[in-house]
Amino acid sequence: MSSTIPTLGFAILSVLARADSTGYEIAGRMRNPVARFWTASHSQIHADLRRLLDSGLVGYTTAPGPGPQEKKIYSITAEGLDALREWVTEPPRPQPERDELVLKTYAAWLADPAALIAMFRTALREHEGRLAEYEAAWASVEEEAPAFGTSRFGNMAALRCGLTYERHRADWCRWMIDQLSSSLKPS
Amino acid sequence: MSSTIPTLGFAILSVLARADSTGYEIAGRMRNPVARFWTASHSQIHADLRRLLDSGLVGYTTAPGPGPQEKKIYSITAEGLDALREWVTEPPRPQPERDELVLKTYAAWLADPAALIAMFRTALREHEGRLAEYEAAWASVEEEAPAFGTSRFGNMAALRCGLTYERHRADWCRWMIDQLSSSLKPS
DNA sequence: CTTCACTATGTCAGTTCTTACATAGATGTA
DNA sequence: TACATCTATGTAAGAACTGACATAGTGAAG
Incomplete structure (x- = not known):
């Protein structure tokens, strides 16, 4: 019957529930710090928007666009909002856990400690950078204390x-660097 | 030229660097707590083993198997070990961050708080269960203090x-339940 | 004045991966 | 005895996704 909607479809609906957007904007919003947890290329977003449109979960109005095509401003429909609301409380299906840095760690015993330290330092810097970003955003959102029922609540919770997460990750990277350093000078 | 090896290929090599295994066993080992971070179905593992074989990174010997086919015991070759060693310290490529529970959280403001609390309680129980598992494993590995250069070091670091991670996750789930509870009784 | 980045849509080829199917012996349970 | 589960390999259809290509206007930097 109704073709199942992939998770990306709900990610798109979650963005549209906040504000009407073009496909391009949706891709951009999903790259934004507070919504970075389900990203996709614009080509995939266009494909999924098409399917959501066929299912009646989104609609659009057109406006003159920069390229040869007109720009399409998508919005979520009442049916889309219903589908999203229903999906939110369904238990998330077990996901394939995939983490390249941890996989490399699993095989780290084969490699050069000094090179590994460099790799983890780079990772640490990235995590610390994002952590600083998130902490700044958190300061302002905590002050505001958004009420449940507003989209700001969702932002706060995801943030x-x-x-x-970044805190845990940075801690782990520091622990790894420690371990690897002490393996260099066994003294 | 040399066809690029997908990350799953290196996950397979990481397992074979520890012990010779059949494709079936590799799938099982990747479901094991300390190697749960890059899982795949056996059919995909068979497909990738074939490619690793064509690239000369693994070899196999046969033994009588239960089914119509013979069982193949794969082992990593010297070339495979070289490729793995080289890959380990290469910076991990930025991954698509995908987390269904956080996506649901992002849209949580649309849903019923009571249903959300139930969902997060389920998630919390799962994280606490795995945390207990990991803590038990950690106690024994910490005592042993495996040296760098042995595969136990990789196990410990990934663990x-x-x-x-499970600690951070469980903490966050508890925080979510708190937030949602206080939104129920605004007192 | 040219080049680059940003906005904006879309197609297409190819890769990765999942799910279901197919086969079959051994072992344990009701 | 019958049935499920574990071991073990593989195929095949299709979903999900990436990356490259194609088009084109605006605005900023050099």
Whole structure:
């Protein structure tokens, strides 16, 4: 019957529930710090928007665009909002856990400690950078204390996860660097 | 030229660097707590083993198997070990961050708080379960203090990441439940 | 004045991966 | 005895996704 909507479809609906957007804007919003947890290329977003449109979960109005095509401003429909609301509380299906840095760590015993330290230092810098970003955003969102029922609540909750994730990650990288350093000078 | 090896290929090599295994066993080992960070279905593993074989990174010997085909015991070759060693310290490419629970959180403001609390309680129980598993494994690995250069070091380092990840996750779930609870009784 | 980045849509080829199917012996359970 | 589960390999269809290509206006930097 109704073709199942992939998770990316719900990610798109989640963005449109906040503001009407073009496909291009949706891709941009999903690259934004507080919504970085389900990204996709614009080509895939266009494909999925088409499917959501066929299912009646989104609609659009056109406006003159920069390229040869007209620009399409998508918005979520009542049916789309219903589908999104229903999906939100369904238990998330177990995901394939995939983490390249941890995989490399699993095989780290084969490699050169000094090179590994360099790699983890780079990773640490990235995590610390994002952590600083998130902490700045957190300061302003905590002050505001957004109420449940507003989209700001969703932003805050997702941001909180990103914040503690980066903290955990940075801590782990520091621990790795420590371990690898002490393996260099066994003294 | 030399066809690029997908990340799953290196995950397979990482397992074979520890012990010779059949394709079936590789899938099982990747479902094991300390190597849960790059899982795949056996059909994909068979496909990738074929490619690794064509590239000369693995070899195999046969033994009588249960089914109609013979069982193949794969082992990593010297070339495979070289390729793995080289890959380990290359900077990991930025991955698509995908997390269904956080996506649902991002859209949580649209849903029923009570249903959300139930969902997060389920997630919390899962994280706490894995945390207990990891903590038990950690106790024994810490005692042993495996040296760099042995595969146990890789196990320990990956386990450490899993441990602090589950801790962060469980903390966040508890925070979410708190937030949602206080939105129910505004007192 | 040229070049680059940004906005904006879309196609297409190819890769990665999942799910279901197919086969079949051994082992344990009801 | 019957049935499920584990071991073990593989195929095949299709979903999901990436990256390159194609087009084209605006605005900023050099």
